[in-house]
Amino acid sequence: MTTYALRRILQTIPILFIISILLFFLVRSAPGGPLTSARRNPNVTKEQIQAIEEKLGLNDPLPVQYGRWIGDMLKGNLGQSIKFHRPVNDMIAERIPNTLTLVGASFFLTLLLAVPIGILSARRPYSLFDYVMTTITFIGQSIPVYWLGLGLIVIFYVVLKNPFTGLPFFPVGGMNTRGKEGELLDTLWHLVLPVTALSLGWIAWYSRFLRSSMMDILHEDYVRTARAKGASSNTVYYKHALQNAILPLITIVALDLPSLFAGALFVETIFSWPGMGRLFWDAAKGRDYPVLLGVVMITAVLIIFCNILADLAYGWLDPRVKYE
Amino acid sequence: MKLKFLTLFVILGLVLTACGGGGNASSGGTVTLIIPEEPTTLNYFMSDAAIVRQVADAISMTGLATINEKGEYAATLAQELPTLDNSGLSADFKTVTWKLRKGLKWSDGKPITSDDIKFTIEVLSNPDSGALSGTSGFDLISSIETPDDLTAVLTYTEPYPGYLNQFAYGLLPRHASGEPADMANWEWNRNPVGAGPFVLSSWASGESLTLTRNPNYYEAGKPYLDSLVFVIVPEPAAQTAMMLNSEAQFQLWPGEFKVDYDALLKGKATQHLIPGIWNMAIDFNLSAPFDGDPTAATPHPILGDIRVRQAIASAINYQSLQQDVLKGSVSDSTNPFAYGWYQCDLPRKFGFDAAKANQLLDEAGWVMGTDGIRVAKGAMYAKDGTRLSLELQGYTAFDPLQLTEEFIVENLKAVGVEARIQNYDFSIIFGTFEDNSPRAISDYDMLIFDRGFTTEPQDYNFDAYHSSKIPTAENPTGGNYFRWVNPQVDSALVTAGSSFDTQTRKDAYCKIGQAIIDDLPQVYLYLFQDNYGVADNLDGYVLSTWGSMSWGAQNWKYK
Numbered sequence: 001m002t003t004y005a006l007r008r009i010l011q012t013i014p015i016l017f018i019i020s021i022l023l024f025f026l027v028r029s030a031p032g033g034p035l036t037s038a039r040r041n042p043n044v045t046k047e048q049i050q051a052i053e054e055k056l057g058l059n060d061p062l063p064v065q066y067g068r069w070i071g072d073m074l075k076g077n078l079g080q081s082i083k084f085h086r087p088v089n090d091m092i093a094e095r096i097p098n099t100l101t102l103v104g105a106s107f108f109l110t111l112l113l114a115v116p117i118g119i120l121s122a123r124r125p126y127s128l129f130d131y132v133m134t135t136i137t138f139i140g141q142s143i144p145v146y147w148l149g150l151g152l153i154v155i156f157y158v159v160l161k162n163p164f165t166g167l168p169f170f171p172v173g174g175m176n177t178r179g180k181e182g183e184l185l186d187t188l189w190h191l192v193l194p195v196t197a198l199s200l201g202w203i204a205w206y207s208r209f210l211r212s213s214m215m216d217i218l219h220e221d222y223v224r225t226a227r228a229k230g231a232s233s234n235t236v237y238y239k240h241a242l243q244n245a246i247l248p249l250i251t252i253v254a255l256d257l258p259s260l261f262a263g264a265l266f267v268e269t270i271f272s273w274p275g276m277g278r279l280f281w282d283a284a285k286g287r288d289y290p291v292l293l294g295v296v297m298i299t300a301v302l303i304i305f306c307n308i309l310a311d312l313a314y315g316w317l318d319p320r321v322k323y324e
Numbered sequence: 325m326k327l328k329f330l331t332l333f334v335i336l337g338l339v340l341t342a343c344g345g346g347g348n349a350s351s352g353g354t355v356t357l358i359i360p361e362e363p364t365t366l367n368y369f370m371s372d373a374a375i376v377r378q379v380a381d382a383i384s385m386t387g388l389a390t391i392n393e394k395g396e397y398a399a400t401l402a403q404e405l406p407t408l409d410n411s412g413l414s415a416d417f418k419t420v421t422w423k424l425r426k427g428l429k430w431s432d433g434k435p436i437t438s439d440d441i442k443f444t445i446e447v448l449s450n451p452d453s454g455a456l457s458g459t460s461g462f463d464l465i466s467s468i469e470t471p472d473d474l475t476a477v478l479t480y481t482e483p484y485p486g487y488l489n490q491f492a493y494g495l496l497p498r499h500a501s502g503e504p505a506d507m508a509n510w511e512w513n514r515n516p517v518g519a520g521p522f523v524l525s526s527w528a529s530g531e532s533l534t535l536t537r538n539p540n541y542y543e544a545g546k547p548y549l550d551s552l553v554f555v556i557v558p559e560p561a562a563q564t565a566m567m568l569n570s571e572a573q574f575q576l577w578p579g580e581f582k583v584d585y586d587a588l589l590k591g592k593a594t595q596h597l598i599p600g601i602w603n604m605a606i607d608f609n610l611s612a613p614f615d616g617d618p619t620a621a622t623p624h625p626i627l628g629d630i631r632v633r634q635a636i637a638s639a640i641n642y643q644s645l646q647q648d649v650l651k652g653s654v655s656d657s658t659n660p661f662a663y664g665w666y667q668c669d670l671p672r673k674f675g676f677d678a679a680k681a682n683q684l685l686d687e688a689g690w691v692m693g694t695d696g697i698r699v700a701k702g703a704m705y706a707k708d709g710t711r712l713s714l715e716l717q718g719y720t721a722f723d724p725l726q727l728t729e730e731f732i733v734e735n736l737k738a739v740g741v742e743a744r745i746q747n748y749d750f751s752i753i754f755g756t757f758e759d760n761s762p763r764a765i766s767d768y769d770m771l772i773f774d775r776g777f778t779t780e781p782q783d784y785n786f787d788a789y790h791s792s793k794i795p796t797a798e799n800p801t802g803g804n805y806f807r808w809v810n811p812q813v814d815s816a817l818v819t820a821g822s823s824f825d826t827q828t829r830k831d832a833y834c835k836i837g838q839a840i841i842d843d844l845p846q847v848y849l850y851l852f853q854d855n856y857g858v859a860d861n862l863d864g865y866v867l868s869t870w871g872s873m874s875w876g877a878q879n880w881k882y883k
Contacts, residue, residue, distance in 0.1 A: 042777050
C-alpha cells in the first residue's frame with residue numbers, strides 16, 4: 001500500500017503541471033484584465049495604464065508569463081497581488097483559518113446530524129420519522145443557500161429580538177463583535193447562522209445518501225445470512241450494514257474536503273465572513289491574476305490530495321479492495 | 325500668536341456652525357460605516373477604485389487644498405490658495421507658491437514641512453511609482469524650491485490650470501514612506517501616517533478597518549468623534565438590516581431606491597441622493613463601420629445624416645426613462661458638463677417628440693417598411709433598400725444600463741428604427757485599438773455607457789472631442805470615438821485648456837456642450853446620483869460629489 005500511495009503521489013506531479021497550464025491560460029483568456037476598470041476612469045491616463053502593464057509584465061508573451069509564474073510557484077511564492085500590492089501567500093494565509101472555522105464547523109455539524117438521521121431513516125423506512133426527515137431533507141436540498149441565509153438574517157436578526165435585552169438573537173455577520181476578537185464564545189455565536197445556512201443542504205445530501213446506501217445493503221445476501229444465523233438487530237444494522245454503507249460516504253466526504261479551504265462563496269458573502277470564497281470572487285472580478293491563480297491552484301492541489309486520501313481510506317477500510 | 329489667533333478663529337467658526345444647527349454639539353462616540361468591499365490600499369494614488377477613497381479620505385487625503393461640495397477649492401493645510409491676487413500664482417502662471425500653516429504635524433507627531441510637498445511631487449512625477457490616480461500635471465513641474473519649512477515654490481514648464489487640483493488628494497510624508505519608485509510596496513499604503521482627522525488603528529482583512537482620532541489634526545477640537553469603524557458587508561440586504569438595527573450609521577450605495585429605503589427605515593435612517601459624476605449617453609459612430617478605415621473619411625451610411633440622429637434624439641422619452649424605468653434614481657442631463665464648476669444647464673434641442681422623429685426620418689428618405697422598420701428610399705448615404713437597423717452596444721452586468729437599453733429599443737421601434745442590443749464585457753467595450761475594441765477601430769453604430777469627469781476635465785474632454793484625437797493605427801490612443809470633426813469645438817477645447825479664468829473656461833466648455841446638443845455626436849440621457857444611507861441621529865455631515873463617504877468626517881457628531 002505504501003508503494004501504491006507513493007505511486008499515486010508521484011503521478012500527481014505531471015497532473016498538477018498540466019492543471020497549472022490549463023488554469024493559467026484559462027484565467028488569462030477571460031476578457032479584460034486588472035486594469036480594465038482604470039481604462040474608463042477619468043483620472044487615469046492611457047500612458048499610466050501602459051506603464052503599469054509594462055511594469056507588471058502583462059504585455060509579455062503568455063508563455064513567458066507562465067514560465068515566470070510557475071517558476072515562482074515552485075519556490076513557494078505565489079506572487080504579488082496586482083490590486084492589493086501584497087504577497088498572495090499572506091493574503092491566502094489570512095483567509096484559510098477563517099474558512100476552516102466556518103466550513104469545518106459546518107462539516108462537523110453535518111456529520112453529527114446526517115449519519116444518525118440516515119441510519120434511523122434506513123432502519124425504519126416509511127415510518128413517520130422517515131417521512132418527516134425526507135420532507136425536511138427535500139426542503140434542505142431545494143432551498144438555495146443565499147435565500148436561506150437571507151431568511152435566517154430576517155428572522156433572527158431583524159424580526160425576532162431577545163425580549164430581555166431587545167437585541168437580536170444572532171449577529172448579522174462577521175466573525176467577532178468588535179473588541180471581542182478571538183473569543184471562542186463570541187465566534188461560536190457568530191457561527192450559528194452561517195453554519196446553519198451552509199449545513200442544511202449538506203445534511204440533506206449526506207443523510208439521503210447514507211439512507212439509500214444502507215437500504216441497498218440491507219437487501220444484500222450477507223445481511224440476510226447474518227439475520228438467519230440469529231444476529232441481533234443492532235448487530236445487523238451497526239456491524240454488518242453500517243460498516244459497509246459508510247464506505248461510499250467516506251469517499252464523498254473526502255471529495256468535499258477541499259471546500260474546507262476553497263470556502264463557501266454565498267455564505268461568506270451574505271454573512272460578511274472573510275473567507276477564501278470571497279477572496280477568490282473578488283480576485284476573479286478584478287482579474288487579480290496572481291491571487292486568482294493562487295487560490296485555484298491550491299484548490300486543485302487539495303482536490304487531488306483528497307482524492308488520493310479517499311482511495312487510500314477506502315482500501316484501508318474495505319479489505320476487498322486490493323492495491324496491486 | 326498667529327497660530328492662537330487662527331485656532332481661536334477656527335473655534336469661533338465651530339461654535340457658530342454648531343449654534344446655526346440649533347443643537348447641542350456632543351463630542352465623542354463611534355460611527356460605523358458600511359462598505360461593500362475591502363479597499364485594496366489606503367494610498368489614494370495607487371488605485372483607481374472608488375472604494376479606496378471612501379476610507380482614505382478620513383486618513384491620508386488631507387492635502388494643501390480640498391474641493392468642497394460646491395466643487396470649489398478651499399485651503400486645508402495651506403494658509404491660503406495661491407492666486408494671482410495674493411501673488412501665490414505668478415503673472416505668467418508658471419510659478420506657484422504654496423505656504424503651509426504653522427505648527428502642522430503628521431499623525432505620528434513629526435512636523436509637516438515644505439519638503440513633504442517636494443517629496444509628494446517627486447513621487448507623483450516619477451513614472452516608475454506605479455501611481456494610477458491623481459498624477460495629472462506633475463510631469464509639468466520642472467523645479468521645486470523650499471526656501472523655508474513652510475514655503476514651496478513650484479515652477480511649471482507651461483501654465484497648468486489644474487494646479488490646485490493636484491494638491492487636493494493628500495501629501496506623502498518623506499520620513500514615513502519609502503523610495504518613490506517603490507511606492508507599490510510601501511508599508512505606508514496599509515498604515516498611512518497622514519494629516520487627516522483619523523488614523524488607522526486596526527485592519528482585519530476582509531472584515532473591518534478601525535480608525536481613531538488623530539490627536540495632531542490641524543483643526544483644533546476636531547474630529548468630534550472618537551472613532552470610525554468601516555465594516556465590509558458585501559450583501560446589500562445585510563447592510564440595510566444593519567441600518568435597521570442601528571448597528572451602522574452610514575451606508576455606501578444602498579441597493580434600494582430612495583422611496584423604498586426611507587419607508588423601510590423610517591425614523592432610523594434616510595437615503596440621500598447627490599449628483600454623481602456618471603453621465604449616461606448614447607455615442608454615435610459618424611464614420612462608416614466595418615470598412616477597415618477608422619478615420620472619419622467615409623460617413624456612416626445611416627448615422628452620417630444628422631436628421632437620423634435628430635430623429636433618434638426625438639424618439640427617446642427621457643422623462644419616462646428617468647422617472648418610471650429608473651424610479652427617479654437619476655437626474656436629467658443634456659450634455660457632458662452636468663455638474664461641478666463647469667456645469668452648463670443647456671436645454672434639449674430635440675426633446676421627446678415621436679411625431680417630429682417620424683417627420684425627420686421621412687424627410688431623410690427612410691420610408692416605413694412592411695415589418696414596421698424603415699427602409700432607405702432616397703437617403704443621403706444609404707443605398708435604397710437598406711433597413712434602418714442599428715446595433716446598440718453596451719457593457720454587461722449593470723442593471724440600470726440594461727433597463728435603459730431595453731427602453732430605448734422600444735422607443736426607437738415606435739418610429740421605425742430597429743436597435744439590436746449587443747452587450748460585451750467591460751473590457752471589450754473599453755478595450756484598446758490594439759485589442760480591436762469596436763469603438764476604437766470604428767466598428768460600431770451606437771454605444772451606450774456612462775462617463776465621468778473630475779474637477780479638472782480638460783484632459784478627458786480634449787481626448788474625447790478634439791478632431792486630432794480620432795483613433796487610427798498611427799494614433800491608437802486617441803479617444804474621439806465618434807469621429808467627430810468640429811472646428812469650433814477644437815478651438816473651444818484649446819481655449820479651455822489654456823485659460824486660468826474659470827468663467828472663460830466654463831464658457832468654452834458650455835460652447836462644446838451646445839455643439840454636442842446641436843450636432844449630436846452623442847445624446848445624453850441622464851446623470852446617475854450617488855446615494856448614501858445616513859442614520860437620522862448623525863449630524864454635521866456634508867455629502868459631496870467630489871468627496872467620498874468619509875469626506876468631512878472631522879465635522880460629524882451625534883445629535
